[in-house]
Amino acid sequence: MLCFVCQTLVGEPPFYGGVAEDDRKARSNEVAQRFGDNLRRVRRRKGLSQDELAARASLHRTEIGMLENGQRVARITTMIQLAGAMNVDPAELIAGIGWTPGGVLGGNFGFQDPAPRSDRRGSADEN
Secondary structure, three states: OHHHHHHHHHOOOOEEOOEEHHHHHHHHHHHHHHHHHHHHHHHHHOOOOHHHHHHHHOOOHHHHHHHHOOOOOOOHHHHHHHHHHHOOOHHHHHOOEEEEOOHHHOOEEEEOOOOOOOOOOOOOOOO
16 A cells, blocks of 8 residues: 555655566566476476366366466466476476575566577467
8 A cells, every 4th residue: 555655646666675566577477487488398398288287287278378378477386286287396397487585675586597488479289
């Protein structure tokens, strides 16, 4: 509420832990993209279609597509379902994503060894 009031009165974006809301969204989007790239890579390595993975993980196929395309950030429960359905360590799905603490002003996500970016213009069930 206070952040909304600050934005309304001062005209500046709200801050959370020293980080502007736009920055938080950008970081979250990059995390979602990396998670999606990892998910797609592991799914393909296991030889599963989106439909097969969805059935094994008790999720809808559109959820798999949205996660792979970085349109949704996975909850921890979803990540565990996906890892279990593919019989992999959940760490594989967050490979290359890290957090650096930043004290009072907040930390930063860091990305190592970038996973190859896939062409997101393909079909919904890229195998």
